[in-house]
Amino acid sequence: MGNKSFRQSMAWLHTWAGLLPGWLLFIIFLFGTVAFFQQEISGWMRPELAGRAVSDTALRAASRLLVAKAPGADRWIVTLPSDRGGEPLTVTWKSGTGEAAISGKAILDPTSGREIAVRDTRGGWFLYRFHFELHYIPYWLAEILVCAAALAMFVAILSGIVTHKKIFVDFFIMRFGKGQRSWLDVHNVTAVLALPFHLMITYTGLVTLLFTLMPWAISVQFPSRESYFQAAYPPGPERASQGEMIAPLSLDQVVDRAKVLQGGVAPGRIIVEHPGDVASVIQLWPSPTRIGGTSDALYLDGSTGRAMQMPPASGMATASRGVMIDLHAGRFSGPVLRWLYFLSGVGGTMMVASGLILWTVKRRTKLPDPVRPHFGFRLVERLNIGIIAGSCAGIPVYFLANRLLSLSMAHRADWEINSLFIAWGGLFVWTLARPAKRAWIEALTVCAALYALVPIINALTTARGLVPSLIAGDWAYVGFDLVMLATAAACTFTAWKVANRKAMALPRRKARVAVEAAL
């Protein structure tokens, strides 16, 4: 097999491994990129939350509330937002099992500690979950689809590197206004410039799906996956309640204790078993704010605050997997690195989109009858418009629904999500009825209008519009509105570009033939 035929076979592989799962890959890249700002989006979608970082005042208020409302509960659960905010401070209590079970919940502002009403929303969490478990379809099916797409992505990247003959010669080159050549340049530049990111995010994405892709190491050694998890993550110390009650430790003391024991790492979740009992045990689960940080709990004696069990040091394999998953999710990153992650993600999304469009651009000139293209061509063209422009229009509708749906609506969070897909589906159907070029222009114009509407509706429905946020120095809100406006501008620019694109000039030889024939 010669060098040339190897490259050709790789080009074939690249085309089809990229095209067939391409639309799913676009969705994964788009929503995954958005999910780097999951907490900031959640914060924007819960405008009732004034505070961000958890204060000692709020923790003391949570303790008082739990002691007052659920002194004899079997278990208290406290969920703490990270310093990036987006989540309220939630306290839950549970007693009994089965039909006799009693439970309750209260939502507090993480800084002031006051009980507040927060609108029912899934926030940025949904956008993050959607990028790997999709929606409306069973989890196992989504898992198979996403695994297949991720594998194909990895194959497409590697075969793409082989296919791209001039990675270094063409490194800095992008030629506009040249039809197919330009699309290839955009595809190459977005792929090559962020290649380390693409390789990393795809490979570590596969690692997050490890147990689905390669279940055999577990299935050979354990009767079920549950028994593996039992063995790999054994339950911590447990104690039966003794019935002798004392005043429970205040939550702010518990958090301070955990920070001292774990070098400043704040817990993301606190579970108090048998609160108030002398045999009470407190579990502190970390929030993933450090690369390669532990994901195991710290156990404290609930009456004295002494450490009962420190998180065990993980083995090499678990530690490697942990680092790769951290690297994928980027939760450890500070604001600057988060933006870098986001920009590379935008590059990846553009790479997938330009690859999909390139497939049609490359074949359009070779169509036997350009007026009536064959079915495969039309299918790809329609899916490109409906999914690339459609999903881009769904996201701002999700944000608009968050501001416009009635706060007392039943299943409100579900309807926010439904709104996203109704808008997407509606736009998809609309574009089907229009000629391809008009469909692109109209869909992109709709996208631009929807993104531009988000800051406007935000300013009209909350007291946290762009100007007040600027004055208050609330950079998460300012950033959110500005990104919406920038996206609107980008959609407008693209729509304008498509509208002003001249019909492709005939290739030179064909043009000469035409001129000669005319003479």
Place this chain on the structure above:
Amino acid sequence: MIHATTFLLSLTGFALLLLAMARHQQDWLRRKLPPSLGNGLRLSGFAALALGFLFAGVGLGWAYGAIVWFGWLTVAAALVVTVNTNRERIVRKVQP
């Protein structure tokens, strides 16, 4: 500060690498530089990128710094590509 330094070093590095290529020398300088000068530019370009890695690693820790470095590399390269793509427009502005 470390972010800015890493970014500027990456930007310098890619600009030097661009100028080390005969094709871009023709575009930007309207002449080809002698090969020894081109090699020098290439070498200093890679040196600037390596220096960026050093700064990021020492300043932010090697694990975190390495990720940051890759991020800035992408941004810097994208900027150089944007400038190179709009060369005619820029040249017209500079020398009307």
